[in-house]
Amino acid sequence: MEQLINVILLAMLAIVAIATAKLKDLFATIILFGIYSLLTAAIFVSLDAVDVAFTEAAVGAGISTILILSTIALTARTEKPSTHSVFLPLLVVIVTGVTLVYGTLDMPGFADPDAPVQQHVAPRYLNDSINEVGMPNVVTSVLASYRSYDTMGEVVVIFTAGISVMLLLSSVKHREDELGNLKDLKHHPILLYVSQIMIPLILLFALYVQFHGDFGPGGGFQAGVIFAAAFILYGMINGIDNTRKIFQNHILRWLAVTGVILYIGVGVVTLFLGGEFLNYNVLTEDNLAGQHYGIFLVELGVGIAVAATMLSLFLTFSEVRRSQ
Amino acid sequence: MISSHLPVLQVVVPLLAAPLCVLLKRPAVLWAFSLIVSILSAVMAYLLLQQTADGNIISYAMGGWAAPWGIEYRVDTLNAYVLLIVASISSLVLLGGRKSIEKEIETARLSHFYTAYLLCFAGLLGITITGDAFNVFVFLEISSIASYALISLGRDRRALTAAYQYLIMGTIGATFILIGIGMMYMVTGTLNMHDLAQRLPEVSNSRTLMTSFAFLFVGVSLKLALFPLHLWLPNAYTYAPSIVSAFLAGTATKVAVYVLMRFIFTVYGIEYAFTALPLSAILMLLAIAAIMLASMSAVYEDNIKRLFAYSSVAQLGYMVLGISFLSVAGLTSSLLHLFNHALMKAALFMALACVMYQQGNVLMGNIKGLGKRMPWTFGAIVIGGLSLVGVPLTVGFISKWYLILAAIEAGHMLLVAIVLVGSLIALVYVWKLVEQGYFQEGDEKITKQEAPMSLLLGTWFLVLANIYFGIDTSLTVGVAESTAQQLLGVSP
Numbered sequence: 001m002e003q004l005i006n007v008i009l010l011a012m013l014a015i016v017a018i019a020t021a022k023l024k025d026l027f028a029t030i031i032l033f034g035i036y037s038l039l040t041a042a043i044f045v046s047l048d049a050v051d052v053a054f055t056e057a058a059v060g061a062g063i064s065t066i067l068i069l070s071t072i073a074l075t076a077r078t079e080k081p082s083t084h085s086v087f088l089p090l091l092v093v094i095v096t097g098v099t100l101v102y103g104t105l106d107m108p109g110f111a112d113p114d115a116p117v118q119q120h121v122a123p124r125y126l127n128d129s130i131n132e133v134g135m136p137n138v139v140t141s142v143l144a145s146y147r148s149y150d151t152m153g154e155v156v157v158i159f160t161a162g163i164s165v166m167l168l169l170s171s172v173k174h175r176e177d178e179l180g181n182l183k184d185l186k187h188h189p190i191l192l193y194v195s196q197i198m199i200p201l202i203l204l205f206a207l208y209v210q211f212h213g214d215f216g217p218g219g220g221f222q223a224g225v226i227f228a229a230a231f232i233l234y235g236m237i238n239g240i241d242n243t244r245k246i247f248q249n250h251i252l253r254w255l256a257v258t259g260v261i262l263y264i265g266v267g268v269v270t271l272f273l274g275g276e277f278l279n280y281n282v283l284t285e286d287n288l289a290g291q292h293y294g295i296f297l298v299e300l301g302v303g304i305a306v307a308a309t310m311l312s313l314f315l316t317f318s319e320v321r322r323s324q
Numbered sequence: 325m326i327s328s329h330l331p332v333l334q335v336v337v338p339l340l341a342a343p344l345c346v347l348l349k350r351p352a353v354l355w356a357f358s359l360i361v362s363i364l365s366a367v368m369a370y371l372l373l374q375q376t377a378d379g380n381i382i383s384y385a386m387g388g389w390a391a392p393w394g395i396e397y398r399v400d401t402l403n404a405y406v407l408l409i410v411a412s413i414s415s416l417v418l419l420g421g422r423k424s425i426e427k428e429i430e431t432a433r434l435s436h437f438y439t440a441y442l443l444c445f446a447g448l449l450g451i452t453i454t455g456d457a458f459n460v461f462v463f464l465e466i467s468s469i470a471s472y473a474l475i476s477l478g479r480d481r482r483a484l485t486a487a488y489q490y491l492i493m494g495t496i497g498a499t500f501i502l503i504g505i506g507m508m509y510m511v512t513g514t515l516n517m518h519d520l521a522q523r524l525p526e527v528s529n530s531r532t533l534m535t536s537f538a539f540l541f542v543g544v545s546l547k548l549a550l551f552p553l554h555l556w557l558p559n560a561y562t563y564a565p566s567i568v569s570a571f572l573a574g575t576a577t578k579v580a581v582y583v584l585m586r587f588i589f590t591v592y593g594i595e596y597a598f599t600a601l602p603l604s605a606i607l608m609l610l611a612i613a614a615i616m617l618a619s620m621s622a623v624y625e626d627n628i629k630r631l632f633a634y635s636s637v638a639q640l641g642y643m644v645l646g647i648s649f650l651s652v653a654g655l656t657s658s659l660l661h662l663f664n665h666a667l668m669k670a671a672l673f674m675a676l677a678c679v680m681y682q683q684g685n686v687l688m689g690n691i692k693g694l695g696k697r698m699p700w701t702f703g704a705i706v707i708g709g710l711s712l713v714g715v716p717l718t719v720g721f722i723s724k725w726y727l728i729l730a731a732i733e734a735g736h737m738l739l740v741a742i743v744l745v746g747s748l749i750a751l752v753y754v755w756k757l758v759e760q761g762y763f764q765e766g767d768e769k770i771t772k773q774e775a776p777m778s779l780l781l782g783t784w785f786l787v788l789a790n791i792y793f794g795i796d797t798s799l800t801v802g803v804a805e806s807t808a809q810q811l812l813g814v815s816p
Contacts, residue, residue: 102531116523145389148386149395156339156466160447160465164469167477276332276388277329277336
């Protein structure tokens, strides 16, 4: 049964990928991209990688679809016919694909208990993390404690992306003329009422994902994206201006900076308490309680930084549209 | 406390400073803040180099989790040496760069500019210092994304296309690196470099490992701008803001060369790396192609920034050539050139920043008579150019000397000839500049003055470093030699 599901999902993935490459209509392409991400998320679920599936669904199918849609609103809806020869790119793609297949021919079988990945570092994560870190969700233990420094890097990656977009778009002039105002969708009663019911629930769910990450799938990245999604939905229906009343540029900037500094700051505090960077054990007398505090704080930093960055990406893009 | 946490502070100080820059407003404060952070990093790198000089290896366990379960910072002479290059180039470029930055970047964007600059800087340091293969990728992302944004800020609109081109190529490179790391993890179950080095020999027959090496090699070559994957580099350096060109030319590709060395020599090990693929021959051929073809492109170039960008591709060829010899002498020459080329190109691009500051472009046709209008700036270009050619008393000579010694030692007389021909071509394009600057009459009506004092000061600091390290080679040659011995596992 599982095999059948996998075959169907992968076949659909291939079909969607080919259709994406073939289509000239960019709007359709973006929607297909969203479907591609959703299918990938489903495959991750069937691989038992629920945390990854969660992120893929929230970021890949959710936020990035909206951001790319805002981009084509600024440019054009159809692809320009390409004048380049397809020969070289095709050759590169084929060579890459063949190499990948060649490389995976003798890889360990899926879920093979004797595979090196199951034998070396993983046993300690699986067996001892509950005693060393104290989190029921092993993924969270690895992500926020054993390899917390990587996660800090990932938060900085997102922050860097946000700063980069702002640097790029801050040069675009914002003209306020009669074409200026982005039409809100308040005159669609169904959208308006459904969103009014949904938004508080989405926010509540974001908080659940944020604080339940220790026990089940979830954590700061997913929660931040879901949190931002609620306000993006609000912005699309009630108008950007209304969203801006709360989330002005400088507030979002402060929030993003606060999130990043909260994460790095936890590391700096552990340094001053005499531990290694991000060694949460030193935060309190009790090691496990220290791990708990540390993970809580860094996940909070991730959530704040991600939500603020996503929201400001969306708002910055929308405001450029408003001026053209 | 500070000295035992030096490895992590090396990266965390600029990483923490970057978001703080967003909150600062005044241009002078932003500049001073970034400069202080950069100088602090350089001091830390110097201390690390001292601590590792006698072959010591400093290991630092992030989060208190021992490797391979946690992430390890592992500093040996090679790490510390590259850290010092990156941090000192950044300090010198910032020291002189303020006027140029404020002229080329709008005031409203300055705080984001310095943020992106420090992020890029911290990213490069993070790649260099870490002992964890996946951590390399994370910091590579930080430095890459920040550098795309920095390049796009050039005043010429073509900066946007150049940044986009680099973004696509760089992303492909990073993805290849990630695939390579993923496959290594698949066959060993570890991400720690030291641990990988110990576990890889057991699986040396696996196709997966061979594929991982191929992907990693191509990915790093893209970031390194190894011929023929260099196509993103000339435009990126040409259209980026002057100071960004100077910073990236002196640091980014050097870090990529470091990553290549680290993976070839430490992780995969010489035995595997040079037998799984005919790596020595591949590197040698690509290096020769880079030296000859990129140097020729430089000769016909009209935009001086692009001229020096092509020359960078050629110079990277010299570094790769040194690696391909697989000998202590060859590796020493590569490591020397890593340092020396960073000094040359940073000096040259800083001098071009002066030209840009005064006349708004750096086209060959517009530097007629520049030797009279801006004698100090043009003097810097000439000395930097001579260093590029490899004239004695400059660092360029030292690099070429050791490279030729290595080629002779390996018995490749043809390669000696190629290095000499490469230098002659460099002489041709440097002479073209000299001819325009000194022997062509400029437009009499334009009587432009010399660039501001601060810019000249930064430029000349770098120019003097070109001469100083061309005469007193005890620091550079000593470190390069002992590092080469360490990498090849030869006891001194």
